Amino acid sequence: MRVLIASFIFLFLSGNVFSQTFSLDPTFSNFSSGINNEINASAVQEDGKILICGPFTSYDGITRNRIARLNSDGSLDTSFDAGAGPISRLGLPGTIAAIVIDPNGKIIVAGNFSSFNGVSRKSIVRLNNDGSVDTSLNVTLLFDINDLLAVPNISNVVVDNTGNIFISGRFGYRIGTQTKYGLAKVNNSGVLDTTFSNFSNNATPSDWMVFCTYLLPDGKMLISRSSNPFTPVARLNSDGSLDNAFVVSDFFGLIKTIYPTVDGGYLLGGSVSNNQNGNHILVKILSNGRFDGSFQKYPAAGSSSINEITSIGIYDNKIYIAGKFSDYGGASGLNNFARLNLDGTPDEIFNIGTGFDADVKSMSRLTDNKIVLAGSFSAFNTNPVNRICRLTENSLGIKPLLFDKAMIYNTADSFNVVSTGSEINSIQVFSVDGREVFASENYFSKKVSIPFFNDLRNVYVFRITFSNGNSDVVKAVR
16 A cells, blocks of 8 residues: 555656746845836846846935846845936936846946936936946947938847947948948947948938847847848858848738747848738747747737737746737736747746736846846736736746756866756857857767857856756856
């Protein structure tokens, strides 16, 4: 009888999780009054502190103009103060649309402003760790396409491992007799790279705007752009020229976020349409630019102003999406935040109650697997929160027993990843701000050596997937 009971217990414990919930992390708090307006973007530093930006003017009753930094527990970091912040040429508050941390740990913010805390800057500025302006970066050659006296509108910034800065948005600049639009590359000091092709030569300004960019590990770049007269997505070679092996011809729309998949494809979030499949807010394309017909797409309910995805991540073989939507894929409660299977279908064991009551504009996963979300919301699963929260995963039911773990040790010039269980299938490596810096698969070995990366970062997050589908996340320091 005891043997039968023991066997039953073993079989029960080895089953799948019945339900997994994400709940508010009680160790993270908005404290008393929190923030007085929405958050448009955020970034996580290597030390776990969180940078936020948006149209707010205070946090917990303390003045902070459009940008602030929080400690890991959600309290205001008073050692960071950007003073007056962004100011327009008319003396009104400017806007910040993008924030990124460069390889040296400094902070680059961009949007629409003519000065930052009293220092003249045209819509992009680099800050020191205390929030003061780093005067060694000054980008001066960009102009507004409708008003030469106005500053450019910058919507997105990415930085490569060597410190080069890629700027995208609605602006122009000139190289010789050519006028280029929407995408520029500058070095660490802000000097324009005139060798960067940018194929928009002398295009019609009103038809050229780059909404977002994603740097790929091989140096290529995926961009989303206005789709008249262009296709909405293009892949560029490292010199800025078009990658002709990537051809998009069967859809159009507005793409606001891009994320690569482990099989070489790309997830696109925004508003996508074609003649055969209608309107969707999340689609997948193959490495050649064509629609992936095996990925489940769900019709968008209403216009793109009602439904959109603003942030995508793939963690532990699951797709996480955040934005402005309700009951995604017909699953009740998947409001503004959802987890999907790799085929695009909602993950049936994912449970967040009623979700968020308003849109989520930013999502970051931390090294401890918790997730920070920020936006316009005031409640999560009916619990009051003030525009930013941190979620932690809880399991209701029994999780599978996992014996596959990885450890990492360093030699003189490489990381050595060792499995304690099954063979290693694939490895992804991310910087702490969530940018993928390395990806490879089909190792099928219990030990893998990866040479140190040629950049200035010292801390990385490794995601190791084993041959049986299990995965582990390990933090490594060079």
